[in-house]
Amino acid sequence: MRWKEMDYAGWGRALSAHGHVARPERSRDLKPLSLEGPAMGNRRSYGDAALNGGGRITDMTRLDRILSFDETTGILEAEAGIMLGELAEVFAPRGWLPPVMPGTGFATLGGAIAMDVHGKNHHGAGSFGAHVTEVTLVGPAGEQAVTPEDLPLFRATLGGLGQTGIIARAKIAMKRCKGDIMMVTERRAKDWDDHIALLDGSEATYVVGWIDATATGAALGRGIVEEGETGPGLVPKPKPSRKVPFDAPGFALAPPIVKGFNELYYRRVPKSGRTVVRPIGKFFFPLDKVHDWNRLYGKRGFHQFQCVVPLAAVGVLRDMLEKIAASGLASPLAVLKRMGAGRAGHMSFPMEGYTLAVDFPNRDKAVALIGELEAMTEAAGGRLYLAKDSLADGARIKAMYPEHADWLEQVRARDPDGLYLTDMVRRLDLRSDA
């Protein structure tokens, strides 16, 4: 296998690594590679989850074949490097969708399993792992198909950060859909209480709130709540994707620009709301149309803060938003969602409650603010999402994930020599007891 020595980074570009990367094309190469180091997908995790600085890592993106699909049960088997967006494109016209889709179609099947990702349908469908029926792991002890019946290992693998072995392929239960377009209803939420009431009152299959994190005073928490259902029909073909060709200068996301953008974005939906028809990709993956949009934050990159807090602690999110709005540091990307209880693994992020995600440019003031938001999350009995984290410390994460010890027991049994350690696992000291 050829190893390429290179610099590579997480999606936020604030954390990067230098090391050797292999990009195998044949699944039989995975056996020897599984003795060299961990795996990565498309590095859509923001921090260092998919980095192995100074070591070796296997890039799974060429192992992207669909192996089988059963039209009667909806069970699909595919190699782990396939992207969820590709699955949606191929299957939606045939009446099937991946059961759960995160906000980017570039996430791979392996990455979706290793982070147990959630989507706009989390309140009804649970996390991605709830729809996985088998994962084939390759590791020091050979190849093993793991199903929900192998419970402790299954739960350590879903949302398990790739620490139980390389996921070579998986079977998932696809979800029926009516076609490859979305009927999307957008409503303005005029303030925080309105926003929460709209999220709580929604009965749609897919629901998400965009929040104007620059709004203060009576407008604090205003935004747009989007509800979606799949449907049959025709919409014009989406325009080709655009690229951000260079690292944007520091002023590109300066506070007045973000404030102005957010104002326009909020007002794009009429006061009385509207229902529109959209191509499926535009609804699920709104940012994917602009390739490398992470370069808009300039060379220093950015961080995303994402937490979830229990239902009863919803007021804490309002307090957070007040801090964020007052800081003048927020970017246009801020999302609020009500989550259900569904989670599939010991280290899976979801809990019943509300999740808030906000992007911040990588500056000292933002790092300090994120530290405060993390402490508020912990005090509220919530947790941080590891797919987004680049700043937390291990003690805080272990306190937020009470099943850490169960995960660790399985990980130690599967990977006694620490082959699959990543920069994140080292930074958070996740392979040590609490």
Ligand SMILES: Cc1cc2nc3c(=O)[nH]c(=O)nc-3n(C[C@H](O)[C@H](O)[C@H](O)COP(=O)(O)OP(=O)(O)OC[C@H]3O[C@@H](n4cnc5c(N)ncnc54)[C@H](O)[C@@H]3O)c2cc1C
């Ligand atoms: C614009 C954007 C929107 C997003 N929206 C959401 C969202 O709505 N919901 C959500 O849950 N997440 C969301 N995410 C996060 C994203 O879904 C996760 O980070 C996901 O894991 C990315 O998949 P990936 O293939 O790029 O994995 P990577 O980031 O490359 O890797 C993630 C982890 O999986 C491990 N891994 C990857 N492949 C394998 C494999 N084959 N075997 C073993 N381990 C493996 C890696 O070691 C790493 O620990 C979003 C990210 C972006 C950039």
